[in-house]
Amino acid sequence: xxxxxxxxxxxxxxxxxxxxxxxxxxxxxxxxxxxxxxxxxxxxxxxxxxxxxxxxxxxxxxxxxxxxxxxxxxxxxxxxxxxxxxxxxxxxxxxxxxxxxxxxxxxxxxxxxxxxxxxxxxxxxxxxxxxxxxxxxxxxxxxxxxxxxxxxxxxxxxxxxxxxxxxxxxxxxxxxxxxxxxxxxxxxxxxxxxxxxxxxxxxxxxxxxxxxxxxxxxxxxxxxxxxxxxxxxxxxxxxxxxxxxxxxxxxxxxxxxxxxxxxxxxxxxxxxxxxxxxxxxxxxxxxxxxxxxxxxxxxxxxxxxxxxxxxxxxxxxxxxxxxxxxxxxxxxxxxxxxxxxxxxxxxxxxxxxxxxxxxxxxxxxxxxxxxxxxxxxxxxxxxxxxxxxxxxxxxxxxxxxxxxxxxxxxxxxxxxxxxxxxxxxxxxxxxxxxxxxxxxxxxxxxxxxxx
Ligand SMILES: [Zn+2]
Numbered sequence: 001x002x003x004x005x006x007x008x009x010x011x012x013x014x015x016x017x018x019x020x021x022x023x024x025x026x027x028x029x030x031x032x033x034x035x036x037x038x039x040x041x042x043x044x045x046x047x048x049x050x051x052x053x054x055x056x057x058x059x060x061x062x063x064x065x066x067x068x069x070x071x072x073x074x075x076x077x078x079x080x081x082x083x084x085x086x087x088x089x090x091x092x093x094x095x096x097x098x099x100x101x102x103x104x105x106x107x108x109x110x111x112x113x114x115x116x117x118x119x120x121x122x123x124x125x126x127x128x129x130x131x132x133x134x135x136x137x138x139x140x141x142x143x144x145x146x147x148x149x150x151x152x153x154x155x156x157x158x159x160x161x162x163x164x165x166x167x168x169x170x171x172x173x174x175x176x177x178x179x180x181x182x183x184x185x186x187x188x189x190x191x192x193x194x195x196x197x198x199x200x201x202x203x204x205x206x207x208x209x210x211x212x213x214x215x216x217x218x219x220x221x222x223x224x225x226x227x228x229x230x231x232x233x234x235x236x237x238x239x240x241x242x243x244x245x246x247x248x249x250x251x252x253x254x255x256x257x258x259x260x261x262x263x264x265x266x267x268x269x270x271x272x273x274x275x276x277x278x279x280x281x282x283x284x285x286x287x288x289x290x291x292x293x294x295x296x297x298x299x300x301x302x303x304x305x306x307x308x309x310x311x312x313x314x315x316x317x318x319x320x321x322x323x324x325x326x327x328x329x330x331x332x333x334x335x336x337x338x339x340x341x342x343x344x345x346x347x348x349x350x351x352x353x354x355x356x357x358x359x360x361x362x363x364x365x366x367x368x369x370x371x372x373x374x375x376x377x378x379x380x381x382x383x384x385x386x387x388x389x390x391x392x393x394x395x396x397x398x399x400x401x402x403x404x405x406x407x408x409x410x411x412x413x414x415x416x417x418x419x420x421x422x423x424x425x426x427x428x429x430x431x432x433x434x435x436x437x438x439x440x441x442x443x444x445x446x447x448x449x450x451x
Contacts, residue, residue, distance in 0.1 A: 004059060004344050006052075006226075007303055009234060009258040010158055014346055017257065019225050025056055025065045026224035028216040028255065030233055031115065033072040033208075034096035035081045038103060039278040040293065040308055041264035041271040045230045047294055047382070048261040048302040048347070050109040052228070054380065055343050057110075068219045069112040071097060074119050075208050079194055089195055103281040106290040108382045114219055118211040122197045125206040125214045128248050129186045129199075137247045141177040143189035143202045149182045152243045158258060159235035184240050186210050209240035216254070217245060227255035232272075234260055261302045268307060279308065291383040292317045298349045298381065323356070323378060324388050326363050326371055334369075334376040352381070406437055410446050413439075 004017040019025045029049045032038050038046075049069075056065050073093040082089045104111075129145050132138035137151050149155050149163070156162060163182065174181055185207040190196030196203040206214075216224065222245070229238065238258065245254045263270045266277045284293050296316040300306040339359070342351040356377055363371035378384040409428050416424040429439055432448070439448045 004055060005346050006257055006259055007346050008256075009260050010256075012160065015257065017225075019060070020223065020256070022060065023064050025060050025226075026220040027053065027056070027065070027067045027226040027228065028212070028220055028224060029067070029069045029112075029227075030212055030229040030237070031069040031071050032096075032100055033075050033077055034093045034100065035075065035078040036273060037096060037099050037280040037282055039271060039273065039280050040284050040297070041230070041278070043103070043107060043281045043284075043293065044264045044297045044302075044306065045228075045261050046104060046109055047107060047297045049228045049259075050107075050382065051298065051302075051343070051347060051349070052226070052259070053110055053112075054382070055347070058340070058380075065113070066220060067112040068114050068116065068216065070212060070215045071100075071115060071117045072208060072211060073097070073117050074195060074205055074211075099282060103285070106285050107281070107294055108290055108385045116215045116219060118206070118215065121211070121214050121218060122206065124218060125210055126187075126197075126199050128210065128214055128217075128244065129206075131248050132186065132244065135247065138186055139179065140201055143204060144177050144185060145187040145201055146178055146183040147186055147240070147244060147247075149180050149184075149243070152247055154246070154252075155182075155243055156239065158239050158242055161235070182236075184209060184236065186244070209237055210244060212237070213241050213245045213248070213254075216241075217249070222249040222251050223253050224255050226257045226259055228259045228261075231260045231262055232270075234258075262300075262305045264297075265305050265307045266309075271308060284313075288313055288317060289320075289386075291385070292320055294382055295320055299353065301350055302347055320383065323360060323374075323383075326360060326374055327378075327384055327388055328371065328375050329387065331379065332372045332376060334373045336373045336377060339373070339377050340380070349381075352377075356381075406432065406448055410439060410448060414446060 005014050006017050007013075008015045027049075029045070032042060053065070053067050056067075078089055078092060081087075082092055085092075129138060132147065133140065133145065136148070138145055138147050173185075187199060187201055187204050187206055187210075189202055189204045194205070196205055216227070227238065227241075242254045246252060265271060266279070269275060269277055271278050281293070292313060293316075296308075296312050297306070299312065299316065306312075339352060339355045342348045342355060345351070356374065359370055359374040359377060363374045375384060409432055413425045413428040416422070416428065432439055436450055437448055438450070439446055441447075
């Protein structure tokens with residue numbers, strides 16, 4: 001059972017997962033910077049690591065897992081947004097955090113064990129910087145504190161790059177204050193109107209990379225099992241987290257398994273706020289049920305790029321609607337290990353989907369056991385979490401009739417039939433049909449569905 005294999009960016013191979021402590025499996029995933037509503041590219045990361053969390057729960061039991069996903073609520077992007085929009089920082093971060101929580105709920109992601117906020121850990125951040133300065137691994141220049149890359153021998157190990165290549169090939173911030181262009185900020189001064197905290201180097205705020213180093217250590221310890229995030233975080237964010245944490249703790253390893261999900265693209269270009277080609281999760285949810293979005297985002301293997309398109313969503317919607325034909329409300333655990341094996345093999349969701357189609361076909365022929373297995377396997381994926389009538393919310397809006405109206409009309413029709421007014425009964429049925437609703441009389445009951 002315990003044979004999860006996962007692609008590890010640190011070793012560049014698919015490794016057998018061996019937890020440090022079977023009674024406390026630890027996973028840290030970089031959460032959102034709350035300056036703008038998260039887009040579906042961020043949603044992919046949320047769902048991929050939610051699935052990994054579900055796999056870990058199945059293998060080790062929920063009580064034995066600590067899953068931390070942070071909130072970055074102090075960052076240049078937040079300050080910039082506040083300046084541009086003229087909205088106070090607190091309002092931006094609390095509104096975006098609220099929307100983020102609605103999004104993760106609608107996408108049916110399980111809640112992490114804890115969700116630390118960066119601004120709650122400023123004291124610990126100052127302590128970590130102090131320790132790096134004392135160890136001569138960081139230097140102070142004009143209110144700024146920088147990490148001294150040249151003193152950390154393993155720099156570039158995660159991103160598999162040499163220092164010279166990194167300088168040439170990446171957009172590093174050039175500053176006269178730095179000794180090396182790759183040295184990165186640990187602390188920076190705050191302007192008078194900007195948020196800031198007192199520190200030995202003056203009033204200022206922490207660097208983004210440092211925030212994750214402190215929050216992961218606080219919640220998971222100096223070395224933990226899994227560190228996750230989108231591929232765009234691998235360099236420099238994760239590389240810098242390793243440098244700070246390992247230098248601070250005098251350890252060789254921050255996390256044993258570094259897991260990165262591939263990009264979500266739109267017209268084959270990476271979806272990103274800076275490129276302007278984004279769709280927010282909220283926008284997507286206004287058009288499609290969260291389960292459709294979940295299926296779409298899991299349709300490709302998590303390491304591969306995935307192109308976000310109407311076609312992908314319509315296909316996912318059609319699949320979900322088909323699968324819902326065999327939806328059963330009763331939750332029966334079936335322990336089908338064969339389909340689960342696909343997920344143990346580096347979260348191979350395309351293979352899992354193929355098996356689900358097979359199960360569907362077998363169940364559709366009337367095999368009750370297969371139907372139970374099918375329902376169980378759908379639930380494991382994080383779908384089948386709502387009754388069928390919730391699923392078709394969009395259609396309801398499109399057809400301009402709501403459930404209350406439909407049930408009222410059905411009631412009127414039943415009454416008409418009881419009084420043998422079949423003309424009225426038929427006209428009610430025709431009216432509903434015109435509105436996209438089909439009704440069927442089965443075993444003295446009237447059922448309805450959308451066309
Ligand atoms: Zn992070």
